[in-house]
Amino acid sequence: MEQLTDLKSILHSKRANIYYLEKCRVMQKDGRVLYLTEAKAENQYWNIPIANTTCLLLGTGTSITQAAMRMLAQAGVLVGFCGGGGTPLLMANEIEWLSPQREYRPTEYLQGWMRFWFEDHQRLVVAKRFQHSRADYLETLWAKDRDLKAEGFQSDAPVVQAALANCRAKNAAATTVSNLLQAEAEFSKQLYKHAAHCTGYGDFTRERDAVDTANAFLNHGNYLAYGLAATTLWVLGIPHGFAVMHGKTRRGALVFDVADLVKDAIILPWAFICAKENATEQEFRQQCLQAFTDHKALDFMFSQVKAAAIETSAETPQL
Structure with missing residues (x-):
């Protein structure tokens, strides 16, 4: 023992x-x-x-x-x-x-998640909360990371500020998860365009099956973020199937919701930077892991999921 x-x-x-x-x-x-x-x-x-x-x-x-x-x-x-x-x-x-089969984890967060999850409106509230936190995390990180700023990834750049403002406005006005997904896709497209411009990558289209280096690094980095998200949810005892944004019919979709909190801020810029520098897959992976540590990505995921579980459930009327 x-x-x-x-x-x-x-x-x-x-x-x-x-x-x-x-x-x-x-x-x-x-x-x-x-x-x-x-x-x-x-x-x-x-x-x-x-x-x-x-x-x-x-x-x-x-x-x-x-x-x-x-x-x-x-x-x-x-x-x-x-x-x-x-x-x-x-x-x-x-x-x-x-998953390690030791069921001695606290039930507080699972119970809190379940209190709101069956209400469509409350799931939308949490999904919007995650999207706002995602934008805030990117803005804060890009404002202080010297390496990213040196490569042109600055949160005060007009194009980034415009993308953030548009994203926040559409998130606030969203009345359905479909609205949020549309706003997310538009925001990501703007960030991809900005990243390609900063690194001189040329024309870029996000395709998961593409063989170009940036797409390959994005795939790889995203799965590292999924690892952090899966760990967060396992420790807090929240099953991966109780998603708030990526769809109730996709097993494991909550992993994608939580990973999205950090993907744009960390994985996206480094995928393009490392592609520009002809980095190896291992060098890109090490850069991502170092950035996760430097910017406390796992801490951030924990705080966001815990707050959503406790605070949203507290706002949900009980019968």
């Missing part, structure tokens, strides 16, 4: 690591979780600091032992199987998450 307590001593909102592994074997050895890579001359073992890890993505050519899964579950690490580069090989929009 002492070992279990030690493993979970770091709050999930404070953990620093997301791992994506491919062409290796994950195993338990001497009380640690390691991954083994096969070199020509010798095999090499690398340690995974599971107590400071939120999620583990297993890509192509990977395997994992039962003993390693047991330790990962004890540490509260989410494990997902995915395709190459962190994106699913066969499915376009979902990772199958393997």
Whole structure:
């Protein structure tokens, strides 16, 4: 029991690591979780600091032992199987998450979420809240991140201010989730255009199946954000199916709702910057993870979901 307590001593909102592994074997050895890579001359073992890890993505050519899964579950690490580069090989929009089966999480947030979720109007309130927070996070982050400002991603730029004002106005006036989705698509299109201009990328069209570098990096980075969102919801005990914006018929859609809080601010600009610099996939991934840490992305997700669950449910009339 002492070992279990030690493993979970770091709050999930404070953990620093997301791992994506491919062409290796994950195993338990001497009380640690390691991954083994096969070199020509010798095999090499690398340690995974599971107590400071939120999620583990297993890509192509990977395997994992039962003993390693047991330790990962004890540490509260989410494990997902995915395709190459962190994106699913066969499915376009979902990772199958393997959640640690320890049901000792608080029920406060699930109960709060359920109190409002069955009311269409209250779901819309939370969806609009998330969209406003998404815009605020981008504006704040782009105003203080020196690296992004040096690349032209400045929140006080006229085109960005115009996009933010238009987004906020349409969010406030939205009467349906469809209105919000339309405003979101328009906002993202404006940001893509601005990012392409800042980096000299040329004509850009967002296509998830496209093979150009920016689209590939956007796909990869988005799945890193999905990992953070899935971790947030698992820790708070809120099932992924209770979405507020992306549709009640899509399993796991709440992961997309929560990931959207940080995608525009972090993933979008770095995808274009790294594409311009001909960065490798690993370099792009490291940049995203560092930005998540620097700007407390996981903390932000936790605070937004917790506030939505508690404050919205408090406003919902009880019978």
